[in-house]
Amino acid sequence: MEERTNTTGGAALRGRGGPCGRVYIAVDLKSFYASVECQDLGRDPLTTHLVVADRERTSKTICLAVSPSLKEYGLPGRARLFEVEQRIREVNAERRLRAPGRHFVGSSTDAGELASHPELAVEFIAAKPRMARYLDHSARIYGVYLKYAAPEHIHVYSIDEVFIDATPYLHALGMTPHELATVIVRDIAETTGITATAGIGTNLYLAKVAMDIVAKHVAADEQGVRVAELDEMSYRRLLWEHRPITDFWRVGRGYAKKLAAHGLDTMGDIARCSLGRASDYHNEDLLYRLFGVNAELLIDHAWGWEPCTMADIKAYKPEGHSISSGQVLQGPADFDTARLIVREMADAVSLDLVDKGLLARHLGLMVGYDISSLDPAKAECGPVKPKAPASEYRGPVAVDHYGRRVPKPANSSCDLGEHTASSTRIREAMMALYDRIVDPSLLVRRVTVVAAGLATRAEAEAAAASSYEQPDLFDASDDTAVNSEYGRAVSGMVSDGVASKFGLEPESSRRMAQAGSDSSRRIYDATERNEAEAEVQRAIVDITHKFGRGSVIKGMNLEPGATGLQRNRQIGGHAA
Missing domain, CATH: 3.30.1490.100 (DNA polymerase, Y-family, little finger domain)
Structure with a gap:
């Protein structure tokens, strides 16, 4: 594989990719919701202090996004609103000590202005979520991806993150993976004003890790573009000792706690543990005891391996829905x-x-x-x-x-x-x-x-036809088609005067015929009710498609404590 030096310290990938000859690009829209709000306000997404959170809820509400400049104060990307407010109070207390006369003469939400004016207090904008707006922006950005790759080579991981199998396009475009990723990120910025980062890897996992971890430490170019690259060897060299381990994809607090209890704090620790002998405390069996079949995935990722390809994702069909x-x-x-x-x-x-x-x-x-x-x-x-x-x-x-x-x-x-x-x-x-x-x-x-x-x-219907059910011919309360058929059959026996051939007394025959007829009527009535209800449901669905989800209101939606009307005005649990 042809190589060149890059800013991440690993060998840059050109064309051929990893062992399977693939090159993947992962793209993440930086503080996507916050960036959209800043763009609509005519503000710079990189310097404006803004969170996307609904102040109408409690102060414990989670911020859907925190702008990059606010993160500089040590705030996480999914902080709660009260945590942001508390941190800003702490920052202002520190700034007041350095302010002329130790008092503020105003406030600002711009990082650049705050840096040059110590007499200003820090403030932030709390923008109410607008999920429909974010979906519209995401669709526009997906259109940018389609300029460089076909849908079968794009996997939408979330509203602000995608994977692209760049392998089929590098030769045709005459670009290296780094050049293609840079072009895509710049195109997104020019089209929407949204800043993005990209990770390149020889498999999907390495592309995501390069984007999530390495790109944060890569120097941005003159347009603010950050692109990082990893292959298996550079991954082991750069990230085997990286902490916290929760920065890695699929390693949450629960995994980290279990691993730490056994002295495993890094991906390098997990990789070395997988090589342990049966007589060692740290060996592969320990990981399987802790995580079951998921240990295989954890071990693969510790070594930088990921066999899943874009073709596998597109061909995947779940067993159940x-x-x-x-x-x-x-x-x-x-x-x-x-x-x-x-x-x-x-x-x-x-x-x-x-x-x-x-x-x-x-x-x-x-x-x-x-x-x-x-x-x-x-x-x-x-x-x-x-x-x-x-x-x-x-x-x-x-x-x-x-x-x-x-x-x-x-x-x-x-x-x-x-x-x-x-x-x-x-x-x-x-x-x-x-x-x-x-x-x-x-x-x-x-x-x-x-x-x-x-x-x-x-x-x-096919499953019902192939299944077997043991009918009870003597349960008159069983509303099944079997009883209906039985009622008609016995009724025919009575009318034809052939009940005696089956050893039935005339009165018994009439009672059984009546039971079957009653059962048949109940089944018919239930079927009619089901069909009528299905028609009503279809009508409601048609109305909501035409006039919106809140166009049909039921009585229960108006009762105290009901949330249906509010949820009809939301997307994903947040204001539309």
């Missing part, structure tokens, strides 16, 4: 209010199934409790209080990320018995599930509903 809807409530909700919210969500999921032409066989529900369930002194948002003193709770308890005791979340699932998208069936099943697993004395903060075992109507 599900539709889920979750929300974190703005405050703790009592049993009845949370029940209403779950009912709304179940109804919304059923309409989502109709919209997608799918039927569900299984339902799932997860309910997370509020911390004030065990500590009423920490209750927020109004008069909602636990129905029973915290000292009386004897159920299971979990410890959250902050070390606080919280009732263990409740979760369970149920089988609907058949594939359906009926709002009535799904609501009733979800309410039964809720009543069964949720503690009425606790306050609810998080809710997730899931519809699983999805299939199209044709797939569901």
Whole structure:
């Protein structure tokens, strides 16, 4: 492979790529939401102090984005609003000591102005999220990617991040991977004003790590473009001792805590552990005991290996599908209010199934409790209080990320018995599930509903035709097609006067015929109700497509504590 020197200290990639001959480019839009807001305000995204957060919520709301200049104060990219406010107070306290006369004469949200005017206090802009606007910008930027690669060579990882298999295009464009990545990043900046960083690697993992970790330490060019490159050898040389290990993709706090408990703090430690002999404490078996099958992925990444290709991603078809809807409530909700919210969500999921032409066989529900369930002194948002003193709770308890005791979340699932998208069936099943697993004395903060075992109507009918069910011919209350057919058959026996051939008394024959007829009528009525409900659901979906999600309001949406109307004005749980 032909090489040249680059700024990351590794060999730059030209054309051929890694062992499989591939070269991947990962592109990340820098503080995307914040950059969009700055652009719309006519401000410089790199120097404006801005967070994307909804002040109408509590101060604990998470900032969707923090501008690069604010991050210079040590704030993380997903800080909570109160953390930003607290840090700005600390910064201003330090600035006041250096200000002329030790007092401020004004304030500014621009890093450049603040640097040259110590008499100004630091302020920041809190922009309310506008998810529809961000999606529009993301679509425009995807159009930039399409100028350089076909859709089959682009994987959209998130709203602000993509992977591109650059291998087929380098020779045709006469560019190195570094040159192509630079052109793409500059094109994004010229088209939208959004700054991006890029990582290049011989596999998808190395491209992402180069973007996430190495690019942060690469000197920007005259246009502010940062591009970093990694192959397996430069990865081991540069990043085997990198800390914290949570900077690496797929290594969260839980993984880091488990690894640290066994003296493994870096990717180099994991790689060396995988080479240990059976008699050593640190060996491959230790990792498999800790992480199960996921240890294989962790070991591969420690060595800089990743066998998954863009073609694998495009060809992937999951074994099962599900539709889920979750929300974190703005405050703790009592049993009845949370029940209403779950009912709304179940109804919304059923309409989502109709919209997608799918039927569900299984339902799932997860309910997370509020911390004030065990500590009423920490209750927020109004008069909602636990129905029973915290000292009386004897159920299971979990410890959250902050070390606080919280009732263990409740979760369970149920089988609907058949594939359906009926709002009535799904609501009733979800309410039964809720009543069964949720503690009425606790306050609810998080809710997730899931519809699983999805299939199209044709797939569901084919599955039903191939399945076997043992019918009970003598259960008159069983509303099945078997009873219907049996009723008609026995009715025919009576009318034809042939009941005696089967050893049936005339009165018994009439009773059985009547039972079968009643069952047949019940099945017919249920089928008609299902068809009528399906027509109503389709009509609601058509109306919402034409006039928006808030165009159809149900009575339950107007009850106190309901969140359906608010959620209809949101995208991804945030203001549209």
